[in-house]
Amino acid sequence: MAIARSHDLAEGDTLRRDFGWALGVVFRAYLKAANEATGTLPGGPRGHQVLEAATRQPPVSQSVIAQEIGIDRTVMTYLLDDLEREGLLTRRPDPADRRSRQVVATDKGVQRLEHLRALIARAQDYVLQDLDETDRTALRCLMQRSALKLDSLDPTAPCNVIQDITDSNCP
Amino acid sequence: MAIARSHDLAEGDTLRRDFGWALGVVFRAYLKAANEATGTLPGGPRGHQVLEAATRQPPVSQSVIAQEIGIDRTVMTYLLDDLEREGLLTRRPDPADRRSRQVVATDKGVQRLEHLRALIARAQDYVLQDLDETDRTALRCLMQRSALKLDSLDPTAPCNVIQDITDSNCP
DNA sequence: GAATATAATCTGTTCAGCAGAACATCTGTC
DNA sequence: GACAGATGTTCTGCTGAACAGATTATATTC
Numbered sequence: 001m002a003i004a005r006s007h008d009l010a011e012g013d014t015l016r017r018d019f020g021w022a023l024g025v026v027f028r029a030y031l032k033a034a035n036e037a038t039g040t041l042p043g044g045p046r047g048h049q050v051l052e053a054a055t056r057q058p059p060v061s062q063s064v065i066a067q068e069i070g071i072d073r074t075v076m077t078y079l080l081d082d083l084e085r086e087g088l089l090t091r092r093p094d095p096a097d098r099r100s101r102q103v104v105a106t107d108k109g110v111q112r113l114e115h116l117r118a119l120i121a122r123a124q125d126y127v128l129q130d131l132d133e134t135d136r137t138a139l140r141c142l143m144q145r146s147a148l149k150l151d152s153l154d155p156t157a158p159c160n161v162i163q164d165i166t167d168s169n170c171p
Numbered sequence: 172m173a174i175a176r177s178h179d180l181a182e183g184d185t186l187r188r189d190f191g192w193a194l195g196v197v198f199r200a201y202l203k204a205a206n207e208a209t210g211t212l213p214g215g216p217r218g219h220q221v222l223e224a225a226t227r228q229p230p231v232s233q234s235v236i237a238q239e240i241g242i243d244r245t246v247m248t249y250l251l252d253d254l255e256r257e258g259l260l261t262r263r264p265d266p267a268d269r270r271s272r273q274v275v276a277t278d279k280g281v282q283r284l285e286h287l288r289a290l291i292a293r294a295q296d297y298v299l300q301d302l303d304e305t306d307r308t309a310l311r312c313l314m315q316r317s318a319l320k321l322d323s324l325d326p327t328a329p330c331n332v333i334q335d336i337t338d339s340n341c342p
Numbered sequence: 343g344a345a346t347a348t349a350a351t352c353t354g355t356t357c358a359g360c361a362g363a364a365c366a367t368c369t370g371t372c
Numbered sequence: 373g374a375c376a377g378a379t380g381t382t383c384t385g386c387t388g389a390a391c392a393g394a395t396t397a398t399a400t401t402c
Contacts, residue, residue, distance in 0.1 A: 009319075015223040015239065019295045019311050020201055020216060022318035027198040028241045029321040030191055033330040045191060052186040063349060068186065070199045072390050077351060099349045099398045122332040124190045130320035135313055140190050142302060142310040147193035148180075149301035150200040159204040161293040234380060243359050248382060270367045270380045 026127055033123035038116065042082035046071060048120060050079060051105055051113045054089045059102035061094065067155065088112055197298055204294035209287065213253035217242060219291060221250060222276055222284045225260045230273035232265065238326065259283055 015021050034045035041047045046069060053065045066076040080103065083089050088109035091101040105113065128136045186192055205216035212218045217240060224236040237247040251274065254260050259280035262272040276284065299307045 010227075012226065012228055014226060015220060016319065016322075017315070018220065018223060018291070019298075019314065020205055020291065021220055021223075021240065022311070022314040023198055023201055024220075024241055025318035025321055026314060027194055029330075030194055033332050034191055036330050037332045039333070049186060049189065049192055049195075052189060052192075055183065055185060056181075057183055061349075069192065070195055073350075074352080074391080075389060094349095097349085097399070101350075119332060120189070120191065123330065126330045126332055127190075127321065128317055130316055131313060135316075138309065139313040139317070140193070142306055142313075143190065143193040143197060144188070145301055145306075146299055146310070147196035148187065150196050150298065151187075159200075159207050159294065159297045161204050161208045161290060161297055162210070232380075244380085245360080245382075245384095246358060265380095268368065268380085272381075 030123060030127045033126040034120060037119035037123045039119075041112070041116065042086060043079045045120075046079065047083060048113075048116050050076075050083060050103070051088060051109055051116070054103045054105035055110060055113065059094075059104050061100040062091070062103055063100070065103060068151070083109075201294060201298045204297040205291060208290035208294045210290075212283070212287065213257060214250045216291075217250065218254060219284075219287050221247075221254060221274070222259060222280055222287070225274045225276035226281060226284065230265075230275050232271040233262070233274060234271070236274060239322070254280075 009016055031045060034048070038044045038048050041051075043050065049069045050065060053060060053068060062076050062080060063073055066073045071079070080089070080091060084091060087106055089103055089105045091103055094100045094102050124140075128139065131139060180187055202216060205219070209215045209219055212222075214221065220240045221236060224231060224239060233247050233251060234244055237244045242250070251260070251262060255262060258277055260274055260276045262274055265271045265273050295311075299310065302310060
């Protein structure tokens with residue numbers, strides 16, 4: 001269960017108690033493992049996420065995918081170029097709005113994706129190797145809930161983390 | 172408690188079920204909020220983590236800090252330059268090994284750090300805004316456990332996420 | 343039909359990770 | 373004690389990605 005094991009930590013080790021630090025360590029470890037897992041896939045882990053998005057019905061546009069997985073729209077352009085060149089997905093104009101392009105995984109892309117998922121699952125296991133099955137499920141669940149909430153917020157709005165404190169400090 | 176709320180998700184939305192996706196969303200949101208919180212601090216959130224590490228006793232070297240917070244040693248050089256220029260920390264040769272330099276926070280740095288911690292805490296709250304206090308604690312705890320484990324691994328070793336599967340596919 | 347807005351692309355800049363070299367210092371061996 | 377190799381820091385050059393701005397094609401609004 002989720003019991004603190006603070007005996008692993010020295011008294012003044014404030015860095016390792018920081019949530020931001022833990023988040024960074026886990027994120028980088030995931031990137032490392034997922035990079036191994038995705039192998040030659042263009043874009044590595046990001047290529048995998050694009051491919052996941054490309055299987056959605058109804059199809060989504062480039063800019064929607066870019067926003068969802070947090071990469072710049074200009075980077076999305078050449079990332080899709082690479083994935084399209086490998087025949088894993090196609091871009092086609094949205095019949096309802098020909099400015100935008102729908103990103104659709106090909107059969108080959110779907111096949112590759114199914115293979116990828118097994119490898120990505122092992123990358124997840126690597127990252128969560130110190131947790132038992134119950135805790136893994138709990139962590140995945142809590143992260144997903146937080147992510148869904150954050151994903152629903154306006155990406156252009158500030159987080160307003162400084163307001164109250166500066167107010168109280170500046171009478 | 173940590174109950175799945177899959178009713179938020181469309182049937183084929185495999186992207187949003189991916190742990191890597193959730194991790195990325197939360198990590199980027201933290202970076203965004205922590206960037207606001209750290210304001211003019213050199214290096215932003217990374218500057219904060221360096222400052223946390225600089226308060227440790229006994230003092231640690233540059234390369235140790237770089238490894239712990241996951242930044243390149245060459246980047247650490249000019250990040251420390253900036254923090255030192257602001258008078259928040261000092262570098263001094265380790266008396267026991269004069270190749271390496273101990274990074275020590277100044278009084279000004281400690282003061283700044285205490286102010287920063289309150290702001291960083293608000294950034295954490297922003298990221299975990301959809302969780303109640305119980306779930307926040309659980310998530311922080313699980314992340315910390317995973318991070319401590321990953322931090323203890325050899326950073327040069329591969330994650331070995333592909334071995335078994337490729338073996339079974341190549342008889 | 344003209345003005346404005348949006349999706350994708352292209353260009354240029356900046357920052358950070360990475361590899362490699364240089365330099366100082368430490369460790370181990372003779 | 374002298375020497376060779378290892379390690380910590382800094383510097384240089386390269387690459388990948390974020391970001392801002394301009395361009396083009398298409399939609400929407402008046």
